[in-house]
Amino acid sequence: VVYQVPLRENHVLKRNVGQQLRIKIIYDRSVEDLLPEKRHLIKNKLFPQAISYLEKTFQVRKPTGTILLSRQCATNQYLRRKADPHRCCRGACSDHTKCGPVIVPEEHLQQCRVFNESEWHCGPTGLPDQEGVRDADFLLYVSALTTERCGHENIIAYAAYCQLEAEMDRPIAGYANLCPNMISTQAQEFVGMLSTVKHEIIHALGFSAGLFAFYRDDDGKPLTTRYADGLPSFNESLGLYQWSNKVVHKAVRLWDVRGGQILRHAVHLLITPRVVEEARKHFNCPILEGMELENQGGMGTELNHWEKRLLENEAMTGSHTQNRVFSRITLALMEDTGWYKANYSMAEKLDWGRNKGCDFVMKSCKFWIDQKRQKRQLISPYCDTLRSNPLQLTCRQDQRAVAVCNLQKFPKQLPQEYQ
């Protein structure tokens, strides 16, 4: 990832207030090489529709001038000089600059800058600054490569940012890779694929643990302390820039489990102002400190999503369920990055957890189910009958769909906090 990329001001800014987010998609060769049906699906349906939703939903607070990306260094060793906003390679620039698995076209790149040891000077070399991309706030490189990551189970797509601009640290470029074998052209899969694509782009735009330390308040001030190099501190054990406790806060929940025991369960909560407000409203819990982040699923899933137990079919949870929705809570998070404004009339209604109160959002599901049973009330949205064969169908609580309780016997030792 390249941080602090300086952008060129456009001499004439076409629009500068209330500006819709402008995402420019660049398809990699690998998309062109797909079978026609898959290529058509990606280029004519999935991405245009996903982008259209996101462009309507978000506005950029500080629109950029021309986007011109920084070149990667051959040795990955670089330095910065105080007076020069550009970073400088020790040795040489790499032949290709990549954004994730995609090679960035030359037209999008700045001139290479190399440090000359004998002159103690940082100088330009090679092709001059290219044209770059005007009238876009974010470049999205889309590929369909069978990468190593595609080999991991059930990965349909993945995405991330690759360069952040210098003024506000907003991501200006990112990639989305779709695993070719997982692309389904069946009509009944379309809605799910579309929400996956939107989900992935939202990670690249702002909802990523690696960006938490770069979030800013409404005045544009960093929420996490910066050091002399202008960056937050890097946490080697996390492999991420370390966020401050103004962004993510660690809390301990008293956690009822099987056998009458009460454990201490640690949670990470996103505590930026709009997220707190929306989460409190959603659950109807005025003392809720923030929205809980996912604690399971390994690197890439943990901390990068909302907690599944609490937000189930919200589209920014870490695993797929039917009927995914982009709720006000996710829109609030995007505003709390400091980079965007959201149009809340584009938010979709989330029923899971709505008005369920503090016990639902702050206690274990065992506690909540026990309490409901004691009061002879329904335990929905949870259920506690084992999934049987043949399936035992019931009506969902809202009477609008047939449902099945997906509770299964866990064949191994279950960690105590999940019992």
Ligand SMILES: *[C@@H]1O[C@H](CO)[C@@H](O)[C@H](O)[C@H]1NC(C)=O
């Ligand atoms: C460094 O600068 C000197 C003097 O201008 C030049 O002769 C030399 O080729 C430069 N080295 C590199 C690696 O560019």
Ligand SMILES: *[C@@H]1O[C@H](CO)[C@@H](O)[C@H](O)[C@H]1NC(C)=O
């Ligand atoms: C780095 O991250 C680890 C794991 O979350 C945490 O325990 C540790 O306190 C962090 N270090 C700093 C300096 O914040």
Ligand SMILES: *[C@@H]1O[C@H](CO)[C@@H](O)[C@H](O)[C@H]1NC(C)=O
């Ligand atoms: C917000 O979205 C709605 C629905 O798409 C639209 O009618 C409205 O004009 C938008 N508001 C703004 C301020 O863009």
Ligand SMILES: [Zn+2]
């Ligand atoms: Zn995700």
